[in-house]
Amino acid sequence: MxxxxxxxxxxxxxxxxxxxxxxxxxxxxxxxxxxxxxxxxxxxxxxxxxxxxxxxxxxxxxxxxxxxxxxxxxxxxxxxxxxxxxxxxxxxxxxxxxxxxxxxxxxxxxxxxxxxxxxxxxxxxxxRGEIVGCFGLTEPDFGSDPGGLRTRAVRDGDAYVLDGAKAWITNGSLADVALVWAKVDGDDARAIRGFLVETGTPGFTARNVEGKLSLRASITSELHLDGVRVPAESVLPGTEGLGLRAPLSCLSKARYGIAWGAVGAAIACFESARAYARERIQFGRPIASFQLVQEKLVDVWEGIVKGQLLALRLGELEGQGGATAAQISMAKRANVRMARDAARTCREILGAAGIVDDHPPMRHMANLESVYTYEGTHDVHTLALGRAATGIDAFT
Amino acid sequence: MPLKLLVTAKRVEDPESRIQVKPDGTGIVTEGVNYKLNPFDEIAVEEALRLEEQHGGEVVVVSIGGARAVTELRAALAMGADRGIHVRHDGPLDPVVVSALLAKVFEQEKPDLAILGKQSIDDDQNQAGQYLAERLGLGQATFASKHDSLESEAEQKRLPGLAVSADGTRVTVVREVDGGVETLEVRLPAVVTTDLRLNKPRFASLPGIMKAKKKEIREIPAASLGVDLTPKVAVRKLAAPPARKGGVKVADVDELVRKLRDEAKAV
The missing domain is CATH 1.10.540.10 (Acyl-CoA dehydrogenase/oxidase, N-terminal domain)
Structure with a gap:
């Protein structure tokens, strides 16, 4: 052959x-x-x-x-x-x-x-990586609906006092400083502001989420703020009056990176499965010579190439003054779904060997379950795009 | 004493690309091939930067080739080199022409030391450094290496393997030779070529990459240097090596030794 x-x-x-x-x-x-x-x-x-x-x-x-x-x-x-x-x-x-x-x-x-x-x-x-940060928007009861968040910041003289809880916070217990989104004066989303809270401040605790089956090489924590007193100048002044727009602008930047990142995870899976299929002999020939395996590899490859092109064009738009929320939603949604499917297909190609962590696809497959859900779930991006496609908001 | 260091930065095919010979054997298919800084030159740049950190001075990188050679100069500038010289030449080259052009650049720049990769990984000729020293009438120390391993503390601290004397008149070079290492002391100015175990090149940092955009690259047309640009070596035909037969797995050392003795007749 x-x-x-x-x-x-x-x-x-x-x-x-x-x-x-x-x-x-x-x-x-x-x-x-x-x-x-x-x-x-x-x-x-x-x-x-x-x-x-x-x-x-x-x-x-x-x-x-x-x-x-x-x-x-x-x-x-x-x-x-x-x-x-x-x-x-x-x-x-x-x-x-x-x-x-x-x-x-x-x-x-x-x-x-x-x-x-x-x-x-x-x-x-x-x-320089000397100060590590974390981002506290999501709460135990407010994930896809961040506008309802309950963490409060109450002005007290030259300080604010913060009370509340944050959930699913990447780097929570590693962080030196937490950017905590809290409401000041009022219940409306317009009251949301960002506070830089040093994690050593009394009343601030972080507890790690145990038993994760995904993103195991990442630290995920719950944050508890119990009467955390921070100087008044801890508020990010520019967030005043922006409401949810301020935290969502950060998420846009992160989602932009995820649209590219997911392609990387898919490439790792593809290269692993392709190398394995070319070496693994069954019935006297490499399994890469079988049509079913070739179809799987080609489907994964095509997904990667399309995802790269989508990310590249998104990058051009972002560089020319900013991609729109809909563009970022579509790229995040499409590429993460592509990568999640690719990881699973690549695991199939690896057969039994694929369930062992000597090979990356199943690790990526598990990770991508989180990526599919965080930074705007797949479904929420679908609804944002549905609104863009129809002009009708399915949220309200 | 501050040192002026002239270092080569050649653009070569990335060996991780798919390299295919053209059907007519006149060259390789360039579509879809990625390029990179010659790894031996990368070691030369790293060594020059370490010498500059130790002694002060300037690191000047030079590349000879078409318009895209600038990319590899930028890669060297991103690592920290101070400025670049692009000897623009679009035709074929061989070590005779390359060394003649480098000799002209050397005469213009008057560095204390020229550091070249011992060879470039495209055609692996390993001649340019030796020719350059001979043309200039300077001492040479090829295949520079060092006693410390690449995992050693000295390497962690990014100490140079080349030892330049405090008065800047001599360089001591540990070089790889058959069966061991040899230590040479060479009077400066001199030419040194680098082997693989001299150092582990640094990662170019992102701020370094951005800063490299603003560093000077001077273009010199090769034809302006008064050098005969006709290569002495002509490539008649390229052919891919024969496909390798699949290997076999052996169960243990005994089987390996038996196969080496009885089948390969190697021991």
Whole structure:
């Protein structure tokens, strides 16, 4: 049987559409993932821990807040950021999640809505990875409906006192600072503001979620705020009057990264399944020679290529003044679904070997269940797009 | 003493791309092939940056080739090199021409030390550094390596493997030779070529990549350097190596030794 070298996963040469800088960024992150992260991911996934020792290295590499200007940030393009997220998630969704939370969900709002003093104090140290942040919007009773959140901030002299609880917070117990979204004066979503709460403040506790079957190499916590007293200047001044728009703008940046990241997870699964299928002999020939296996690989590959093209175009739009919420929703929804399906199909190709963590597809498959649900569930993105498609809001 | 260091940065095919020979054997199919900085040159850049960190000075990277060679200069600038020189030449090259062009750049720049990868991974000729030293009448130390391993503490601290004397007149080079290592002391200016175990190149950081955009790259047309640009080597035909037969798995060391002795006649 003649076996030729297979084609690259990037069949449509998306790499050619990147600028020199973007290509260098992708390669730098790719090398970091291959050399520093992939050798330890299995151990951390099993143990349910995050490789914190890599955080300063990621900081030195400039991954955190890489699109921001100034304050020790790289000022890279949207496409460079996307390509970096793709490489991180080729490693594991936990690694990309860490970078999303630190950069898109914490540093971006400090940059966009923070005072000069807040920016100067937090951004350079967060870019270096010396300060780790977490983002507290979701509550035990308010997930897809964040406007109903119950955490309160009450003004008391030159301070605010915060009470409430936050749920499913990535990096919650690792964080030095939590960006907590709370209502000030009133019950309406317009009362929502962002507060930078140092996690050592009395009354602040974080409890890790145990028994996760997904994103095991990421720390997920519940936050409890019990009379947490913070200086008045802890509020992000720019969030006043924006209501939900402020936290949702952060989520848009993170979802943008997820649209790229999911492609990376799918590529890891595809390469693993393809290599296995070309080596695994059954009935005297590699299983990659069987038509059913080829169909599976081609379906996965086609999904990846379409996902890359979608992400690339999204990146162009984001770079030209900002992609719309609908564009970001469609890319997040499409690519995460694609990756979730791809991971499962690749696990099938690996047969029994696929259920062991020596191979990445099932780890990605489990991770992508979270990615499918967080940062706007698949269903909520469907409804946002349904509204865009019909002009009719199915929410209300 | 601050050091001026001239380092090569050649654009080569990324070996992870699918490399296919054209049906007529005149070259390789370039569509869909990715390119990268020659890994031996990457080690040379890393070594120069470490010397600059230790002694101060300047790291100048030079690449010879078509318009896209700038990409690899940017990669070297992103690692931290100070400025680039692009010797623009769109035709074929061989080590004779390359060394002649590098000699002209050397004469213009007057560095204390030229550091080149010992070879480039495209055609693996391993000649340019040696020719360059000979053309300039300088000492050379090829295949630079070091005693410390790539896992050692010295490597963690990014100490250079090349030891330049405090007065900047000599460099001590540990070089790989058949059956061991040899230590040479060479008077500066000199030419050094780098082997794989000299250092582990750094990751280019994202701020470094962005800063590299603003660093100077001077273009010099090769034709302006007064060098005969006719290669002495002509490529007549390229052919892919014969496909390898599949390997076999052995159960234990005994079987391996038996096969090596009886079948491969290797022991």
């Amino acid at each position: 003649k076996i030729q070298t297979p084609a690259p996963a990037d069949l449509f040469q998306v790499e050619d559409r990147l600028s020199d800088e973007e290509r260098l960024v992708r390669r730098a992150v790719s090398r970091f993932v291959d050399e520093r992260f992939l050798p330890v991911v299995q151990r951390h996934f099993r143990a349910g821990t995050f490789p914190l020792e890599l955080v300063p290295e990621m900081g030195a590499l400039g991954i955190f807040g890489m699109t921001l200007q100034g304050y020790g940030c790289a000022g890279a393009s949207a496409i460079a950021y996307g390509a970096a997220m793709q490489e991180l998630e080729r490693g594991d969704s936990a690694l990309r999640s860490f970078a999303s939370v630190q950069g898109a969900l914490c540093m971006y709002p400090i940059h966009a809505y923070g005072s000069e003093a807040q920016r100067a104090r937090f951004l350079p140290a967060m870019a």
